[in-house]
Amino acid sequence: MTAQPTQQTRRIWVFIEQEDGAPHPVSWELLGAARRLAAELDAEHAVVEGVLLGHQVAPIAQEAFRYGASRVYLIDDPVLALYRNLPYAAGVSRLVQSYQPEIFLVGATTLGRDLASAIATRVQTGLTADCTELTIDPKQQILAATRPTFGGNLMATILCRQRRPQMATVRPRVLPMPQPLAEAAGELIREPLDMAEEEVPVRRLRLIPSQQQLNLEYADVIVAGGRGLGGPDGLPLLEELAQALGGVLGVSRPLVDAGWVSAEHQVGQTGKTVRPKLYIAAGISGAVQHRVGMSGADFILAINSDPQAPIFQVADLGIVGDLYQVAPELIRQVRALQGGDDHVR
Amino acid sequence: MHTVVAIKQVPDTSNVRINPDTGTLIREGAPVIINPYDVHALEMAVRLKERFGGKVTVLTMGPPKAAEALVECIEQGADRGILITDRKFAAADTLATSYVIAHAIEAIQAEEPVDLLLFGKQAIDGDTAQVGPGVASRLDVPLISYAIQIEAFDPAARRAIVHRRIEQGIEVLETSLPALLTVEKEIAAIRRAPLPNLIRAAGYQPEVWSADAPNPFDPASIGIKGSPTIVGKAFTPPPKEAGELVHVADVGLAAAVSTALAKIAAAGVVATLPAGAKGGSP
Structure with a gap:
C-alpha cells in the first residue's frame, strides 16, 4: 500500500503529538483532514505522512497508519523524552528540509503552537494559526486555511503561495475524528536527532500536575454557565446538572476573569474549543468570542431570560426563562427519565 | 540587568x-x-x-x-x-x-x-x-x-x-x-x-x-516581500439558522423543560437520556 516516493510525490505531513507515550487525539483529527486534502489536491501523487518524535514511541506509528498515514518519520531519542522547543524544532525542521513536504499540519495545542512557530521560522515559511477550515483552493492548487481573527469577529482565509511547506495549526475538536482502519500497514522511516543533552539549554525540574484532569475538549456533554449566573453560587447547580447527564462544567470568560472558576473550564476564543454531543448554555449571552468555541456542538440548548440573547442564534432549542428555575427542573426531569433512583415520584 | x-x-x-x-x-x-x-x-x-x-x-x-x-x-x-x-x-x-x-x-x-x-x-x-x-x-x-x-x-x-x-x-x-x-x-x-x-x-x-x-x-x-502568507479573503462568519424558542412564561416550567429533553432525546445525542423519552413526568 505504501506509495513509492517519486519525483512527483506530494507530501502532506501531520505532526503526531505525544506526551509520555500517549498520542494526542488531535493528531488523528489532522490525519483525517490530511487525507481529504490529499484527495482534493492530487489523488494520484499526494501522500499523507506522519512525523513522530519522542523516546520509545514507535508503537504510536502503528496507530498513525490506522488513521491514514502511509509513512511515519520517527526520531526516537532520550533527549526527546520530554517536549522541549529546541530539540523538537531542530529535529522536525531537518526532516522538513530533507523531505520537503508541501503541506504540514500541527495541532494547536500548547505544545503544537510552541513547536509550529519555531519550525516555520527555521524553514522560513508561512504558518496559519488556529484554522477552522482547510481546503485546497481549486484554481491555485494551494492550501486555503480559514481562521477567526479579531476575537472571532472576522474570518480570514490565508494563502501561502510560494514557500513550502504551507503550515497550519488546528485546535483539537475543530475537525471531526475519523474512523480508524482495523488494520493498516505503513512504512517507518527512522531518522537521527544528532543533538546531545548538553546542547539543550532548558531542562524540566518538575511537573506540578493539575488537581483535576478535566477533559473539556473531549467531553460528550458540557453544561456551561455565564454571567447570567450572577455569582459563583450558581455553579454547583450546573455541576449537578452536568453530573446527572454524565458531563462536565464549562464557563464563559467573565466567570474566569472574576475568579469564580479556573481557566481550564473556559470555552471560547481564549479558552477551549469544544465539540460535545450536547452543550447546555445557561446564562450565557453568547458573544462571538464564546460562540466560536462551542458552535460545533451537535445539539445546543440555551437557557436565558433575555429572548434577544445572541446565544439563541446558534441554539437548536432555546428556553426563555430563569436558569435558577430551569436548571433544577432539568435535573429533576433528567433523573426521572433515568429511572429516578434518588428521585421521589 | x-x-x-x-x-x-x-x-x-x-x-x-x-x-x-x-x-x-x-x-x-x-x-x-x-x-x-x-x-x-x-x-x-x-x-x-x-x-x-x-x-x-x-x-x-x-x-x-x-x-x-x-x-x-x-x-x-x-x-x-x-x-x-x-x-x-x-x-x-x-x-x-x-x-x-x-x-x-x-x-x-x-x-x-x-x-x-x-x-x-x-x-x-x-x-x-x-x-x-x-x-x-x-x-x-x-x-x-x-x-x-x-x-x-x-x-x-x-x-x-x-x-x-x-x-x-x-x-x-x-x-x-x-x-x-x-x-x-x-x-x-x-x-x-x-x-x-x-x-x-x-x-x-x-x-x-x-x-x-x-x-x-x-x-x-520585511513587509509584503518578507511575508509568505497573504489574506486571500476576509468575511464575517455566516449566521446559523436559529432554533425554536420555548418561553417558560407561556408554556410553564415543566412543559418547557420536558419539550427540551424530548428534543435532545430525539436527536439521540446523549446516551444517558433514553431515546424514546417524551420528557420527565411531573
Whole structure:
C-alpha cells in the first residue's frame, strides 16, 4: 500500500503529538483532514505522512497508519523524552528540509503552537494559526486555511503561495475524528536527532500536575454557565446538572476573569474549543468570542431570560426563562427519565 | 540587568465592530490599547529591575500612533521606548514581524547586552502566538512560552527557573539566560504607575526607527516581500439558522423543560437520556 516516493510525490505531513507515550487525539483529527486534502489536491501523487518524535514511541506509528498515514518519520531519542522547543524544532525542521513536504499540519495545542512557530521560522515559511477550515483552493492548487481573527469577529482565509511547506495549526475538536482502519500497514522511516543533552539549554525540574484532569475538549456533554449566573453560587447547580447527564462544567470568560472558576473550564476564543454531543448554555449571552468555541456542538440548548440573547442564534432549542428555575427542573426531569433512583415520584 | 519587552498596540477586540456589508473592520473610533498580555510582561520586567537594578527597554512595530503606547510603558516603569515604524513594514505576517523584532533586538544587544526578553503570550487581534517563539528561534535563545511565574532569577549565574502552564499542569523549567518568555497575565499583577514615572512620561519622546535608519533592515525580509502568507479573503462568519424558542412564561416550567429533553432525546445525542423519552413526568 505504501506509495513509492517519486519525483512527483506530494507530501502532506501531520505532526503526531505525544506526551509520555500517549498520542494526542488531535493528531488523528489532522490525519483525517490530511487525507481529504490529499484527495482534493492530487489523488494520484499526494501522500499523507506522519512525523513522530519522542523516546520509545514507535508503537504510536502503528496507530498513525490506522488513521491514514502511509509513512511515519520517527526520531526516537532520550533527549526527546520530554517536549522541549529546541530539540523538537531542530529535529522536525531537518526532516522538513530533507523531505520537503508541501503541506504540514500541527495541532494547536500548547505544545503544537510552541513547536509550529519555531519550525516555520527555521524553514522560513508561512504558518496559519488556529484554522477552522482547510481546503485546497481549486484554481491555485494551494492550501486555503480559514481562521477567526479579531476575537472571532472576522474570518480570514490565508494563502501561502510560494514557500513550502504551507503550515497550519488546528485546535483539537475543530475537525471531526475519523474512523480508524482495523488494520493498516505503513512504512517507518527512522531518522537521527544528532543533538546531545548538553546542547539543550532548558531542562524540566518538575511537573506540578493539575488537581483535576478535566477533559473539556473531549467531553460528550458540557453544561456551561455565564454571567447570567450572577455569582459563583450558581455553579454547583450546573455541576449537578452536568453530573446527572454524565458531563462536565464549562464557563464563559467573565466567570474566569472574576475568579469564580479556573481557566481550564473556559470555552471560547481564549479558552477551549469544544465539540460535545450536547452543550447546555445557561446564562450565557453568547458573544462571538464564546460562540466560536462551542458552535460545533451537535445539539445546543440555551437557557436565558433575555429572548434577544445572541446565544439563541446558534441554539437548536432555546428556553426563555430563569436558569435558577430551569436548571433544577432539568435535573429533576433528567433523573426521572433515568429511572429516578434518588428521585421521589 | 537589561530586559527587552516587545509590545503591540491592538484594537480593543471586546469593542470591535464589523461592517456587515463589506465584512471589514470599522477602524474609525475603535479604541486602541496595549495588548493586555504585553502589559503584564512589562510589569514583570519592571519588578525584576526593582530587584536587580538595570533597565527596561520596550520596543514595538506599528504605525506612528503606536508611540503613545510606548509613552504608557514609560509610565509603567520602562526606561527606553523604541518605535519601529515605516510604510515598508506594512502588511507583515508573523514571519516578517519576527524578523523585524529579532533584528531590532540584535541592534539593542549590540549597544548593551540583554539578559531577558519578555513577550505577551499572544496579541488579542490576531491571536496567533507566533511572533515570540519566532523571535526566539531567530535569535537562537531558549523559549519558554505560556510562562506564569519566575520562581528564581540569577543574572550573575545566568540562570532562571520559570513555571509555564501546559495541558498536564504546571511545568517547572530551568533555563540559561538570555531566554525569551511569552507570558500569561499571572506572571505579574499590574500596579498603579507612580508619580515620578508619570512626570517623566509626560515629556518623553520614543526613539523612532525606520526601515533604513539607524539600523537598516533587509528589504526582502520585511513587509509584503518578507511575508509568505497573504489574506486571500476576509468575511464575517455566516449566521446559523436559529432554533425554536420555548418561553417558560407561556408554556410553564415543566412543559418547557420536558419539550427540551424530548428534543435532545430525539436527536439521540446523549446516551444517558433514553431515546424514546417524551420528557420527565411531573
